[in-house]
Amino acid sequence: MAEYALTVTTGNMLHAGTFDNVYVTLLGEEGQSNRTKLTGVSLVNEKVGMFSVTSAFTLGFLLLLQVEKDPLHEFEDKAWFCSTVSVRTPEDDDVFFPCYKWLFRGDLVLLRGGRATKAFEDFYPRLEDQRKKELVQQKLTYKWDEYAEGMAYVLSIKDVSSLPPEAHFSFSKALEFEYRIKFATDELTETGILHTTARWENFEDMKNVSWFTKSSLAETVSQLWKNDDFFAYQFLNGVNPYVIRRCSKLPSNFPVTDEMVKPFMADGTTLTEEMENGNIFILDYKIMEDLPTTVMDGKQVPLSAPICLLYMTPEKKLLPLAIQLGQQPSKDNPIFLPSDSEVDWLLAKLHVRHVDTLYCLLVTHLQNTHLVAEVFAMATLRNLPTIHPLYKLLIPHHRSTLFVNTVARAVLYGPGRFFDNSSISAEGQLPLLRRALAQLTYVSLCPPDDIAARGLESIPNFYHRDDALRVWNVINGFVKAVVAYYYPLDIEVAADSELQQWVNEIFNYGFLGNAASGFPSSVQNVKELIKFVTMLIFTTSARHTAVNGAQLDFLSWIPNGPLLLHLAPPTIKGTATMDDILMTLPNKSFGSITTALNWFLGEKYDDFVPLGQYPQLFSEPAVLRMIEDFQEELSTIGGAIEKRNEELQLPYLYLNPKEIENSATI
Numbered sequence: 001m002a003e004y005a006l007t008v009t010t011g012n013m014l015h016a017g018t019f020d021n022v023y024v025t026l027l028g029e030e031g032q033s034n035r036t037k038l039t040g041v042s043l044v045n046e047k048v049g050m051f052s053v054t055s056a057f058t059l060g061f062l063l064l065l066q067v068e069k070d071p072l073h074e075f076e077d078k079a080w081f082c083s084t085v086s087v088r089t090p091e092d093d094d095v096f097f098p099c100y101k102w103l104f105r106g107d108l109v110l111l112r113g114g115r116a117t118k119a120f121e122d123f124y125p126r127l128e129d130q131r132k133k134e135l136v137q138q139k140l141t142y143k144w145d146e147y148a149e150g151m152a153y154v155l156s157i158k159d160v161s162s163l164p165p166e167a168h169f170s171f172s173k174a175l176e177f178e179y180r181i182k183f184a185t186d187e188l189t190e191t192g193i194l195h196t197t198a199r200w201e202n203f204e205d206m207k208n209v210s211w212f213t214k215s216s217l218a219e220t221v222s223q224l225w226k227n228d229d230f231f232a233y234q235f236l237n238g239v240n241p242y243v244i245r246r247c248s249k250l251p252s253n254f255p256v257t258d259e260m261v262k263p264f265m266a267d268g269t270t271l272t273e274e275m276e277n278g279n280i281f282i283l284d285y286k287i288m289e290d291l292p293t294t295v296m297d298g299k300q301v302p303l304s305a306p307i308c309l310l311y312m313t314p315e316k317k318l319l320p321l322a323i324q325l326g327q328q329p330s331k332d333n334p335i336f337l338p339s340d341s342e343v344d345w346l347l348a349k350l351h352v353r354h355v356d357t358l359y360c361l362l363v364t365h366l367q368n369t370h371l372v373a374e375v376f377a378m379a380t381l382r383n384l385p386t387i388h389p390l391y392k393l394l395i396p397h398h399r400s401t402l403f404v405n406t407v408a409r410a411v412l413y414g415p416g417r418f419f420d421n422s423s424i425s426a427e428g429q430l431p432l433l434r435r436a437l438a439q440l441t442y443v444s445l446c447p448p449d450d451i452a453a454r455g456l457e458s459i460p461n462f463y464h465r466d467d468a469l470r471v472w473n474v475i476n477g478f479v480k481a482v483v484a485y486y487y488p489l490d491i492e493v494a495a496d497s498e499l500q501q502w503v504n505e506i507f508n509y510g511f512l513g514n515a516a517s518g519f520p521s522s523v524q525n526v527k528e529l530i531k532f533v534t535m536l537i538f539t540t541s542a543r544h545t546a547v548n549g550a551q552l553d554f555l556s557w558i559p560n561g562p563l564l565l566h567l568a569p570p571t572i573k574g575t576a577t578m579d580d581i582l583m584t585l586p587n588k589s590f591g592s593i594t595t596a597l598n599w600f601l602g603e604k605y606d607d608f609v610p611l612g613q614y615p616q617l618f619s620e621p622a623v624l625r626m627i628e629d630f631q632e633e634l635s636t637i638g639g640a641i642e643k644r645n646e647e648l649q650l651p652y653l654y655l656n657p658k659e660i661e662n663s664a665t666i
C-alpha cells in the first residue's frame with residue numbers, strides 16, 4: 001500500500017469554502033490512486049486541510065491530479081475556491097499543484113503539478129494530450145470578437161455574468177464597487193445635481209462636489225490650476241505624461257515667431273537657439289482633428305486639436321509659451337500667448353486641458369492600457385496552458401482585466417454610455433480609437449525607447465520618467481532571470497510553438513498585423529522574449545497605475561479635467577470675459593458625474609494587489625527566490641522614491657511599487 005499525503009488550501013477570500021463533498025484521484029505513470037473523499041469541514045475559509053490518499057502500488061511520476069466536486073448533495077450548491085494542493089509522495093518528493101479555480105457541483109478539473117514545462121518538454125502522451133485539450137477548451141471559453149473595424153479585438157462575452165467565475169471581481173471588490181455606485185448616485189440625486197442642466201455660478205460651487213475627492217493633492221490642484229507652471233508641470237508628472245516631446249523644429253502649421261515669444265524667454269536668447277539647446281517642448285493633439293462631437297441644444301459642442309509650445313527656463317521651470325487651438329493657422333485661429341488677457345490665456349489653457357483629459361481617458365487609459373491588457377490576457381488564456389512557465393509568470397498580471405473591460409463596454413463607451421455625454425460622442429470615439437491604435441508603437445510601450453524617441457532623456461524634474469525607468473529596470477531584471485531559467489537557449493524560444501502562437505495572436509488581434517507598429521509577430525531569441533514580457537508586465541501594472549491612480553488627484557477639480565466644454569474658444573482676442581469661462585465649463589450635472597467617475601476609478605480598492613505579489617504558481621526553488629529578489633528590489637526603489645518625494649513640493653506618487661497594482665483591475 002502506498003500513501004500520499006495531501007495538503008489542500010482553500011482561498012482566503014469571502015465565501016471560498018464549502019461543505020460539499022470533494023474527491024481527488026492521483027494519476028501517475030504507473031496507474032492511479034483510489035478516488036478519495038475530502039471531508040467538507042476542512043474546506044472552509046482560510047483552512048488548510050491535510051488528507052491521505054492511498055494506492056495499492058506506487059504511482060511513479062505524478063502526471064495529474066483529478067479534483068471533482070460531488071454532483072449530488074442534499075443542500076444548495078456552495079462553490080469552493082481551491083487554491084493549491086501539495087502532495088508528499090511515498091518517495092518523500094513534494095509535488096505542488098496550483099489550482100486557483102472555483103469548483104461548482106459536478107465540476108471536474110485535471111491539475112498539472114511540478115516544474116513548469118514547455119510543450120516540447122512533455123514526454124508522456126497523457127500530458128501532451130491534456131495540454132492540447134486544455135487549450136481547446138480555453139479557446140472555446142475565451143473567443144475573440146471584432147469590436148469594430150480598425151480596433152483591437154476583445155473578448156466575445158458581453159454580459160459579465162457569463163464570464164468564468166475566476167474572471168470575476170472578488171466578493172469584497174464586487175461589494176465595494178456596488179457601494180460606490182450607490183453612494184455616488186444617492187448623493188447626486190439628493191443634491192439634485194444628477195439631472196440638472198444648470199451651469200456653475202462660481203468656482204466655489206464646484207468645491208461642493210469635493211466630497212468625492214479624499215485627496216490632498218486634488219485640493220492642491222484646485223488652488224494651482226490657473227498657474228502656468230502647474231499647467232506645464234502636469235505634462236511631465238500629471239495624469240498623462242505621454243504627449244510631450246522635445247521640439248527641434250516648429251511644425252509648418254504652427255507659425256510661432258521669435259518676436260511673439262521673446263518676452264517670455266531668458267534675456268538674449270531666441271526660440272531658434274533654445275530649440276537647438278533642447279529647451280523647447282511641444283504637445284500636438286492632431287489626433288483630435290475633425291472628430292464628430294456631441295450635439296447639445298441642437299449644436300455640436302467644440303473640440304479643439306491644439307498645439308502647445310513649452311519652454312524650460314534656465315531656472316529649470318517648464319512654462320507654456322504659445323497655444324494654437326486648431327491645426328490650421330488662420331486669423332480665426334490665433335496663437336494665444338501668456339501676455340494675452342488673463343481670460344483669453346486661461347481659456348486657451350482650458351481647451352488644452354479639455355483635449356488632454358479626453359485623450360488621457362480614451363487613448364492613454366482605455367486604448368493603451370485596458371484594451372492592450374485585454375489582448376495580452378486573451379492571448380495568454382488561449383495559447384499558454386497552465387503548466388507553461390509564461391502562463392505562471394503572467395496570469396497574475398491579467399487578474400480582473402477581462403471583467404472590468406466587459407463592464408467598461410457596458411457602461412462607459414459606445415452609444416448611450418458615459419462618454420457619449422462627453423465632447424466626443426460614440427460616433428467620434430471610434431475614429432479616435434482607430435487612429436490611436438494605428439499610431440500605437442512597440443517603442444511607445446517600452447519606456448527607455450519611448451523617452452529617447454520623445455527626446456526627454458535630460459529634461460529636468462521629470463519624475464514620471466525617473467520612476468518609470470526604475471520600475472522598468474527592476475521588472476526587466478526579474479523577467480531576465482525567469483526567462484533565462486526556462487529558456488537557456490535561443491532555439492528553445494523559436495521552438496516553443498505555444499509561445500509563438502501567443503505572440504502571433506497579440507500581433508494580429510491586438511495590433512491588427514500592423515508591421516509598422518513595430519510589435520513583433522514572433523520572437524526568435526531570449527533577448528527579444530525578455531523585452532516583450534517586460535513590456536507586457538510594465539504595461540499591465542505600472543503604466544496602467546500611472547494613469548488610473550493619478551486621475552483622482554489631477555482630474556477631480558473640474559476646470560483641470562473637463563470632459564466637455566460648452567463654448568468654442570475665442571477667435572478674436574480681448575472679447576471673452578470671466579463669465580465665459582464658467583459658461584464654457586461642463587454643466588453641474590456632467591461635471592459632478594465626471595468627478596464621481598474619477599473617485600470611482602482612482603481610489604484604491606480593498607483587494608488591491610501590489611506589483612510583484614503573486615499567488616504561488618511556481619514550485620521551483622530557484623524561481624521562488626527570483627520572486628523574493630524582485631520584491632526586495634521593488635521595495636528598495638520604493639524607498640528611494642519616497643525619499644525623493646519628501647523633498648518635492650508636489651510628490652510624484654504613482655510609480656512607487658507599493659502603489660502599482662499587478663494588473664488593470666479598474
Ligand code: FE2
Pocket residue numbers: 365370544548601664665666
Ligand atoms: Fe483603469
